[in-house]
Amino acid sequence: MLDTDELLAAAGRLCAVAERPAPLSLRQLAGGKNNRVFAVATAGGPALILKSYHADPRDPRDRLFAEWSFLAYVWDRGVRAVPEPLAQERESHTALYTLVPGEKLDAGDITSDHIAQAARFICAANGAPREPDRLQPGSEACFSLADHVATVDRRVARLATLDPDAPHRERAETLVRTGLAPAWAKVRETIRAASDTATLPTAAQCISPSDFGFHNALVDGSGRVSFIDFEYAGRDDPAKLVCDFFCCPEIPVPLRHRGAFIDSLAEGLGLDAAFRLRCDLLLDAYRIKWACIILNDFLPMDAARRDFANPGARDARCAAQLDKAVAKLAEIGLR
CATH class of the missing domain: 3.90.1200.10 (Aminoglycoside phosphotransferase (APH), C-terminal lobe)
Known part of the structure; x- marks a missing residue:
């Protein structure tokens, strides 16, 4: 599991690939059951989302690949009621997305x-x-x-x-x-x-x-x-x-x-x-x-x-x- 410094470094690499401002800090968001999700504060730009995906050799499911593929598919079709996929890094099991505003429903x-x-x-x-x-x-x-x-x-x-x-x-x-x-x-x-x-x-x-x-x-x-x-x-x-x-x-x-x-x-x-x-x-x-x-x-x-x-x-x-x-x-x- 990546520590805070490693996650911030991954966010930096992903922001560079996505041509977004450099990350300043990470704040873990509540609610993730399988992965860790962080709000990324950036230098002069909007906050982004970093996801750190759980990977286990006993579980063959590739959660990063599945999510990225789905978002790329629907984004290509003009669907905007989802985060935009910005960059992914397979080696660290991380990906960067836009932050979607809103609150959970009761x-x-x-x-x-x-x-x-x-x-x-x-x-x-x-x-x-x-x-x-x-x-x-x-x-x-x-x-x-x-x-x-x-x-x-x-x-x-x-x-x-x-x-x-x-x-x-x-x-x-x-x-x-x-x-x-x-x-x-x-x-x-x-x-x-x-x-x-x-x-x-x-x-x-x-x-x-x-x-x-x-x-x-x-x-x-x-x-x-x-x-x-x-x-x-x-x-x-x-x-x-x-x-x-x-x-x-x-x-x-x-x-x-x-x-x-x-x-x-x-x-x-x-x-x-x-x-x-x-x-x-x-x-x-x-x-x-x-x-x-x-x-x-x-x-x-x-x-x-x-x-x-x-x-x-x-x-x-x-x-x-x-x-x-x-x-x-x-x-x-x-x-």
């Missing part, structure tokens, strides 16, 4: 206009020339129902062996054994009964931010929504995007907006009835997947990544994540 403040802006962003990101093959598949991308099932299977299987040193491990093991695993067995059979073995054609795929929701959004004083954090982005099933959007627990999106969001994507991306059917069929599967994600703090590698972004406080994190996982599983069956 769940109770989400309006139909915010939902409409989110849908327009996805449609604009997939605007002409629409070339989904230009991006690699996103993290855990799914191109068939079997892919969706396999993704959740892997998530559930990982929870079979928890970190023995994790706080509240016994309670987590009980929840997995008596709640999460049986729920997945039932939902899994419902999906398998659909007997749809088709592979999603390229025309029905989309460029997806992945991990898409208002937890990765900022709203400025005029109500304009901007979107951030695309380290899992890539080509994917738009139905997965919809399910993630309504299942992510950090800033939950009320289900009453689901129909309008699906309608907007179907119209904007030219998607057929099969897309709507997948959105309905997969919703509970993604509730279970998100319950698994919530419990990642009980896995050694994921706990190490959290500590990279925000050292300490694992006991409190684990206790809070258990409560969130219970709440997410309680949503199963809601429409």
Whole structure:
């Protein structure tokens, strides 16, 4: 992990490449779960953002490559509701971006206009020339129902062996054994009964931010929504995007907006009835997947990544994540 002097030096090299004023200081921003994010004060210019990406040989995901590729793709299409990618340095796992103004939304403040802006962003990101093959598949991308099932299977299987040193491990093991695993067995059979073995054609795929929701959004004083954090982005099933959007627990999106969001994507991306059917069929599967994600703090590698972004406080994190996982599983069956 780079220390403060090394990060400031990396910021200096990146600012030089981007032809921006030299950095004066760094201030770490709160909220990063996998990476460290810093506001960069510059000599006579606007503040910028430096991201230091977590890298681990046990985790093959290249978060810097995914985020940079997505931002370059959508920026080329005139999308401006995102940070501008300025410079990257593969060796130090760092990149420089413009700073997007705004504040996080509270769940109770989400309006139909915010939902409409989110849908327009996805449609604009997939605007002409629409070339989904230009991006690699996103993290855990799914191109068939079997892919969706396999993704959740892997998530559930990982929870079979928890970190023995994790706080509240016994309670987590009980929840997995008596709640999460049986729920997945039932939902899994419902999906398998659909007997749809088709592979999603390229025309029905989309460029997806992945991990898409208002937890990765900022709203400025005029109500304009901007979107951030695309380290899992890539080509994917738009139905997965919809399910993630309504299942992510950090800033939950009320289900009453689901129909309008699906309608907007179907119209904007030219998607057929099969897309709507997948959105309905997969919703509970993604509730279970998100319950698994919530419990990642009980896995050694994921706990190490959290500590990279925000050292300490694992006991409190684990206790809070258990409560969130219970709440997410309680949503199963809601429409």
